[in-house]
Amino acid sequence: MKGKVEDKMLRDIFRQKLENTEVIPSPESGVRLMRQVGRKEFLRFNPSRFNIWYAGGIAVTGAALAIILASPVHKKSISDLLSSGTSEDKYSKMPDESQSAGKYFELEAQRPLKESGRIITNAARTNNTASAKKIQSANPASSLVPEGHIASINGKDIFNGGNSITENLRNQGLVTENMAAASVTEGCPPLKVSFSNIVANYDSCRWTFGDGGSSSEKNPEWLFDVPGEYTVTLSVFGTVNRHSSSSLTVIVHAAPRAMFEYSPDNAVLPSDEISFHNYSSDAVKFKWDFGDGSTSELFEPIHSYKKSGRFNLKLTVATEFGCSDSVIVKNAFSGSDNYIEFPNAFIPNLNGPSTGYYSSKSDEASQIFHPVSSIVSDYLLRIFSRRGILIFESNDINIGWDGYYKGHLCDPGVYIWKVRGNYLNGEPFTKMGDVTLIKN
Amino acid sequence: MTSDQQIIEGCAKHDRKSQQLLYDKYSRFLLGVCLRYASDKAEAEDILQDSFLKIFFNIKDYSGTGSFIGWLRKVTVNTAITNYHKNLKYRYHIEIEEFVSVETGVESFEEDFFTADELYKVLNGLPAGYRMVFNLYAVEGYKHKEIAKMLGIDTNTSKSQYSRAKAVIRDKLEKLGKLKNRYSEDNN
Numbered sequence: 001m002k003g004k005v006e007d008k009m010l011r012d013i014f015r016q017k018l019e020n021t022e023v024i025p026s027p028e029s030g031v032r033l034m035r036q037v038g039r040k041e042f043l044r045f046n047p048s049r050f051n052i053w054y055a056g057g058i059a060v061t062g063a064a065l066a067i068i069l070a071s072p073v074h075k076k077s078i079s080d081l082l083s084s085g086t087s088e089d090k091y092s093k094m095p096d097e098s099q100s101a102g103k104y105f106e107l108e109a110q111r112p113l114k115e116s117g118r119i120i121t122n123a124a125r126t127n128n129t130a131s132a133k134k135i136q137s138a139n140p141a142s143s144l145v146p147e148g149h150i151a152s153i154n155g156k157d158i159f160n161g162g163n164s165i166t167e168n169l170r171n172q173g174l175v176t177e178n179m180a181a182a183s184v185t186e187g188c189p190p191l192k193v194s195f196s197n198i199v200a201n202y203d204s205c206r207w208t209f210g211d212g213g214s215s216s217e218k219n220p221e222w223l224f225d226v227p228g229e230y231t232v233t234l235s236v237f238g239t240v241n242r243h244s245s246s247s248l249t250v251i252v253h254a255a256p257r258a259m260f261e262y263s264p265d266n267a268v269l270p271s272d273e274i275s276f277h278n279y280s281s282d283a284v285k286f287k288w289d290f291g292d293g294s295t296s297e298l299f300e301p302i303h304s305y306k307k308s309g310r311f312n313l314k315l316t317v318a319t320e321f322g323c324s325d326s327v328i329v330k331n332a333f334s335g336s337d338n339y340i341e342f343p344n345a346f347i348p349n350l351n352g353p354s355t356g357y358y359s360s361k362s363d364e365a366s367q368i369f370h371p372v373s374s375i376v377s378d379y380l381l382r383i384f385s386r387r388g389i390l391i392f393e394s395n396d397i398n399i400g401w402d403g404y405y406k407g408h409l410c411d412p413g414v415y416i417w418k419v420r421g422n423y424l425n426g427e428p429f430t431k432m433g434d435v436t437l438i439k440n
Numbered sequence: 441m442t443s444d445q446q447i448i449e450g451c452a453k454h455d456r457k458s459q460q461l462l463y464d465k466y467s468r469f470l471l472g473v474c475l476r477y478a479s480d481k482a483e484a485e486d487i488l489q490d491s492f493l494k495i496f497f498n499i500k501d502y503s504g505t506g507s508f509i510g511w512l513r514k515v516t517v518n519t520a521i522t523n524y525h526k527n528l529k530y531r532y533h534i535e536i537e538e539f540v541s542v543e544t545g546v547e548s549f550e551e552d553f554f555t556a557d558e559l560y561k562v563l564n565g566l567p568a569g570y571r572m573v574f575n576l577y578a579v580e581g582y583k584h585k586e587i588a589k590m591l592g593i594d595t596n597t598s599k600s601q602y603s604r605a606k607a608v609i610r611d612k613l614e615k616l617g618k619l620k621n622r623y624s625e626d627n628n
Contacts, residue, residue, distance in 0.1 A: 010606055011578040013613075014559060019579055021556045022468035023475050029485045030463055033492050034456075040493065041454060 178246045180207075180234035186251040188323030190225040193250060197234055205236045210250070227254040253321040256283035260315050260327065267333050268425055269308040274333075276301050276315075283317035283325075291332070308427060309333070338423040340373035345436040348403025348410075356399040363400075369435055370400025371419065376429075379421040383435075386414060397421075403437055412439040444508050451499045459496055467492070469509070470516045476575050477520035479564050487523050491516040517580060521590055524572050553617065562612045570605035577602050 183194040196219045197205050208214045209222050210230035224230060230252070235245040259279040267274055276288065278300045288296040290303050291311030305311070311333060316326040349367040358368040369383070376397055383392040383401050391405040403410055418432040447465070450458025471488050478484035494515050502511050563571055576587045577598070584602070588595040 007606065010609060013554065014563075014574075015579050015581075017554065017556045017559050018472065018476055018563075020469065021472040021560075023471040023481075023484075025467050025471045025485055025488060026481075029489065030467065033463065033489050034460065036489065036493060037456075037459060037496055040497065044497075 178248070179236055179244070180232065180246050180248055182232065182248055182250060185249060186253065186321075188319075188321065189227055189252050189255050190223050191250070191252050192221060192223050194221050195219060195232065195234070197236070199236050202236045202238050205234060208233045208235075224250060224252045227252045253323050254282050254319060255323050256317045256319050256325050257281045258283070258315050258317040258325045258327040260313075262313070262329075262332070268427055269305045269333050274303050274305070276303070278315070280315070280317045280325075282319060284320050285318040287316045289314040289316075305333075338374050338425070338427055338429070340371050340376065340419065340421075340429055340431065342371045342417060342419070342431070342433060343369065343435065344433070345438055346403065347438045347440045350409065350440070353404035353407055353409075354402045356394065356402050358398070358400050368400040368402055369417075371397070373397065375424045377422045377424055377426075379419070381417060381419045384416045384418075385410075386416070391415070409439075410437055412437050448499060448502065448504075448508065451496060454496075462495070463492060466509070466512055470512060473513055473516050474520060475560055476563050476579060477517070477524070477571065479568065479571075483523075487516070487520050490523065491519040494519060517576070518590075521572070524568055524591070527568070553620070554613065558616060562609055562616070565612070566605060566608060569601055570608060573598050573601040574605040574609065 179197060179199045181196045181198055195207060206214060206216050207220055209232050230250045231247050232250055233245055233247040235243055237243040257280060261277045263275050264272060286297060286299055288301055291313055292305055310331040313329040313332050314326060316324060318324040346366045346369045356368060358370050379395055379397045381394045382390060385391055392401040414434050414436050416434050420430040422428050447458050447462050451462055470491060471484060474484040474487040478487060495512060572591060573587055576582045584595050584598040587598045
């Protein structure tokens with residue numbers, strides 16, 4: 001009943017005071033609004049309100065159209081003037097236009113000059129290159145540049161001699177030496193190889209990679225993921241049905257596979273010794289990381305941990321060619337699924353203290369503060385107020401805190417909890433944290 | 441003085457002068473509404489602007505039968521709700537003190553004890569969710585079911601938000617009341 005009265009009182013205060021209160025908006029707010037209205041209004045097409053903006057817009061587009069239409073007319077008249085050549089009369093008749101026409105004339109007159117100039121320089125350039133080519137092909141030393149070892153595995157020095165090679169393919173039609181280069185020619189799968197075609201002047205080219213794949217790009221990239229030896233061939237097609245090809249070999253080494261198990265499965269650390277069982281294949285080198293800072297390079301090590309906990313195990317294996325693989329087991333020995341977790345808030349029942357007994361079904365409303373856990377053998381939960389006063393203690397995991405202290409509901413706020421005990425397999429646990437008591 | 445009827449007709453024809461008249465006549469009242477739904481005056485003015493845009497461009501929807509001011513207010517409240525949804529992602533935090541605020545004994549206040557300014561301050565300081573529900577329920581007089589629909593929440597959420605809003609408001613008012621009392625005692 002009390003609630004109702006209060007409720008009405010609050011409502012009345014706000015309703016009477018604020019329902020019809022006026023607040024004066026800042027002056028710029030009105031200006032901003034009208035500007036926005038104007039913008040929206042402008043975008044909204046409405047023939048019945050043909051306002052100044054539309055008129056202005058049409059005037060502007062009209063003017064633009066007029067200019068566009070006018071300009072070819074001008075040009076035409078100018079070309080007429082040019083072709084006829086005798087236009088003294090017209091000039092005198094239209095003194096206003098004569099000036100602009102004169103300007104046009106000047107411009108038009110300059111343009112062909114410029115263009116012819118460009119043609120001349122172009123011609124000069126083609127001449128130059130042609131002569132340069134001739135000189136090069138006349139020189140027998142430069143035509144002998146393409147040699148097998150240049151197109152080496154590294155693909156480094158290839159482009160230096162490239163120009164002369166390319167110039168010659170055109171002229172001589174055939175290059176039988178290596179035209180193809182690869183970034184790497186052996187490695188571990190997946191092996192990514194960048195191939196380069198060092199011929200520059202050709203009509204088309206085709207790469208076949210020896211694994212069924214092909215490409216017509218100039219410099220393709222290819223991924224080899226199956227171990228083996230591949231012959232990669234580049235065919236280059238030049239003009240007049242001439243073509244040549246060259247090939248190189250890519251070796252993809254076998255990849256190892258890392259795999260292991262450990263025993264016993266439900267080990268209790270640190271008392272149990274852990275045996276590792278190695279099921280890796282194709283490997284010759286092994287490296288174990290036990291997650292506690294120690295490592296081993298044995299095939300099947302046995303390890304003793306110095307403390308309990310969860311560890312990340314890692315096995316890295318490698319072949320004689322250095323191809324490697326690794327496998328990680330995260331949070332190993334997580335105590336055969338031992339766990340205990342607490343919530344960070346609960347809402348006590350306002351009707352009065354309870355026994356604290358709970359089950360997952362009976363406490364759907366989170367009225368009791370209690371953990372969820374695997375089976376425990378020993379258990380002690382203590383809850384303290386922020387001043388450090390012990391307000392609750394339980395050595396039965398089935399009894400949680402109901403939020404009451406000596407029969408009185410505690411104030412909402414933060415409380416500290418601390419728990420310690422042992423799991424069923426004897427592994428000890430200690431945890432602490434805080435919980436917020438919420439009053440609903 | 442132009443009557444509402446003339447203003448409405450003018451606005452329906454998108455007449456600038458009528459729009460300006462409408463703004464001049466009702467902006468202060470509607471800003472009073474907006475300010476209840478906002479966290480400060482700047483936000484309230486943003487809501488006011490959006491509301492007027494809606495009013496100007498949808499004035500044909502006003503049937504002409506109900507009270508015009510009621511319609512204006514409804515549009516404004518709806519705009520405030522839209523604004524709340526738009527900004528929702530920025531303000532999902534609820535301060536824990538506000539959440540667990542403890543109510544003390546019931547004190548009653550005279551209706552005129554607090555000024556409108558103070559009440560606005562209290563509302564502006566509320567978490568947005570509380571503010572929406574409190575305004576819609578207590579001041580606008582909607583039912584929780586309707587509020588739930590408008591805000592896209594559960595009816596029970598509306599109820600619990602309202603009761604928490606009340607607790608927070610009561611707390612704030614009490615503090616304010618004590619301050620004011622002390623101030624007047626000191627003066628006497």
